[in-house]
Amino acid sequence: MGPSHSEAQRLGASSLAHLPADVERPGYDRAQLRPGIVHLGIGAFHRAHQAPVTDLALGASGDLRWGIIGVSLRSPDTRDALAPQDGLYTLSLLDTDADGASRETLSVVGSVLRVLVAAEDSGAVLAQIAHPDTRIVSLTVTEKGYCQEPATGRLRRDDPDIAHDLADSDAPRSAIGMLVHGLARRCDAGLPPVTLLSCDNLPSNGDTLRGLVLEFAGLRDPGLAEWIAAHCTFPNSMVDRIVPRTTDADRQRIATRLGMDDAWPVVGEPFLEWIIEDRFVNGRPAWDQPGGARFVEHAAPFEHLKLRMVNGPHSALAYLAVSAGLDTVSQAMADPALHDYLDALIREEITPTLQSVPGVDLVALRERLLTRFSNAALPHRTQQIAMDGSQKLPQRLLGTVRDRMRAGAGYQRLALALAAWMQYLRGYDEQGNAYPIQDPLAEELQARLASAGQGSDTDIQRARALIGYAPVFGDLAGCEELSVEVARHAMVLRQQGVRAAVRLF
Structure with a gap:
């Protein structure tokens, strides 16, 4: 089910000041936030995991170059819900107390600036990957989004989306195609390389992503594959937080607490873990705040x-x-x-x-x-x-x-x-x-x-x-x-x- 749209007061930049005192809100000036991250697959998990950690980093460091441009690969639902809310949404963390009673803490996340829909305008996605301000391209597209053979990790060249993207560089459908064609534009424009950060549950996810990107790029242009291999980095990472699908009951309960509607909140558990290899070619947010990520040499x-x-x-x-x-x-x-x-x-x-x-x-x-x-x-x-x-x-x-x-x-x-x-x-x-x-x-x-x-x-x-x-x-x-x-x-x-x-x- 897609997000609901109410005519009641809606969460947004102008309504932040009217939130209840027990609801956390962004600890920085969003008007100064600039995009530095493109994230493919802006589903519930990203909005309950990496985006809140980015919010922590923005508030703690004051470095506001790391706003997120989210990309929905196919469905416009998230874009349609968040655009009227200026990209803002509520994160609900649920657990039980010592007596077994449910408890909930709410925070409004501000790190997502806007959402693009690749199925409607893949050119806008490629342009954002190739934007001079973009320094990181991250992914939560689930295991199947990598178009790989599960047993070997090799690119499924017979996948319909991969076959299409090899033939059409202007309107890619797959995450791998979007990455490679976007990187090609960066290379052609003489722009700095970027870090490509997989946040999916794959073994050696950064190495896996690198192999798939280089295989696809090599089929398209061996010179591009050489540029990517020499200059871009692919840190391995591990992510952990349980994030169920948002239900209408969640939306109603959260709206009551907020005193206003949020068309697309996310719910999750309080526990969060994010382990990342500290290999970023063009800078990174200060994700390693208390309650955030941990940087390691080997993930x-x-x-x-x-x-x-x-x-x-x-x-x-x-x-x-x-x-x-x-x-x-x-x-x-x-x-x-x-x-x-x-x-x-x-x-x-x-x-x-x-x-x-x-x-x-x-x-x-x-x-x-x-x-x-x-x-x-x-x-x-x-x-x-x-x-x-x-x-x-x-x-x-x-x-x-x-x-x-x-x-x-x-x-x-x-x-x-x-x-x-x-x-x-x-x-x-x-x-x-x-x-x-x-x-x-x-x-x-x-x-x-x-x-x-x-x-x-x-x-x-x-x-x-x-x-x-x-x-x-x-x-x-x-x-x-x-x-x-x-x-x-x-x-x-x-x-x-x-x-x-x-x-x-």
């Missing part, structure tokens, strides 16, 4: 830890919960059997594959994670997490499976998570309720599963069909040991349901 250990210990369990729980008909993560965590399964998955199968990270207590991290997932004030929908499994699971679960197999160690709970994904791809839960599947490879995956037939050995045939799909499973494709293990759990899921399956351990 890989933190990325590895987060993908396996946060994202992996999140996906495992989501597929089990969707099959059980549970709508939110906190509902799933309130089920003792699912809670115990997740705890044991992290403790017994994931944690042993992790190397120590300076300053990180893995036991405390696990306990904090279980508490975060149990946050009943934050209704994070399991269907939201379940999206795009083909793009997410290679880095969230399959790397851990490989490590367990190499060590000769058990991976039953990981196999159950893969079996739950296979069951999720049926498109209906244990109660027979149908749901849509949002995944760029859904049709191919469902066709493979359907071809397995309906015989007495359906579970092993379906498992072989799924795990034989190399674009997702890579060097695990066709692994009979893994297929047998997944099939064993799939049979229990199909015959007895989710709660029986998680109680087997």
Whole structure:
């Protein structure tokens, strides 16, 4: 559902002075703010994570060269909501107190100056990337937005958007195409290079982005690829904050608190983490304020830890919960059997594959994670997490499976998570309720599963069909040991349901 538009008093620059005293607002003069960042994929996560941290940096440093020009790749909803509000919106942080009562803190974020819609005017996006004031181009376009093969990280040259963008430099559709064509304009104009900062849940996300950009640029113009490789930087980063979709109930509750309408607020948990390699070719905001980012020399250990210990369990729980008909993560965590399964998955199968990270207590991290997932004030929908499994699971679960197999160690709970994904791809839960599947490879995956037939050995045939799909499973494709293990759990899921399956351990 798109944002609502009320005729009542609306959040905006002229109404900031009328906000209640307990609502935080930008701590700098927005009239002096200038754009220095172009951000592709200005969805809820960016507006609840990087944009508020940028707001902190602007207020603390007084360096106002780092305003954000957001880019929505396809939908105009965010632009249409924020333009009448001068780019302002409310961030709601939700949790519970010691007695279990919900509590909420509100702040108005001012770092977003305006939003462009690439589908309407990609030329404006290219011009902004090539603007002399632009120093950083950042991204939160989700895993599928990189147009890569999940198992290898290589550019999917047969992707329709990539094929289009290679042929048309003036109206690119993909994030990779927009970056390369925008950088080409900078290079041609003799402008300084920029930092390209991925903020998506990909392993070595900066290195991955660099490889995709250089591959695309090399196909377009080898000289451009050489310029990008020599001058632009691609720091790796790790981001973490739970950000559910905003609902009409959120909008109404926040409007009541504000005393005015906000068409497109965002909600999230109080916890925030942002680890960034400090490799910026043309300056950066003072993001390292208390409550903001942490700059490190190498982000890989933190990325590895987060993908396996946060994202992996999140996906495992989501597929089990969707099959059980549970709508939110906190509902799933309130089920003792699912809670115990997740705890044991992290403790017994994931944690042993992790190397120590300076300053990180893995036991405390696990306990904090279980508490975060149990946050009943934050209704994070399991269907939201379940999206795009083909793009997410290679880095969230399959790397851990490989490590367990190499060590000769058990991976039953990981196999159950893969079996739950296979069951999720049926498109209906244990109660027979149908749901849509949002995944760029859904049709191919469902066709493979359907071809397995309906015989007495359906579970092993379906498992072989799924795990034989190399674009997702890579060097695990066709692994009979893994297929047998997944099939064993799939049979229990199909015959007895989710709660029986998680109680087997």
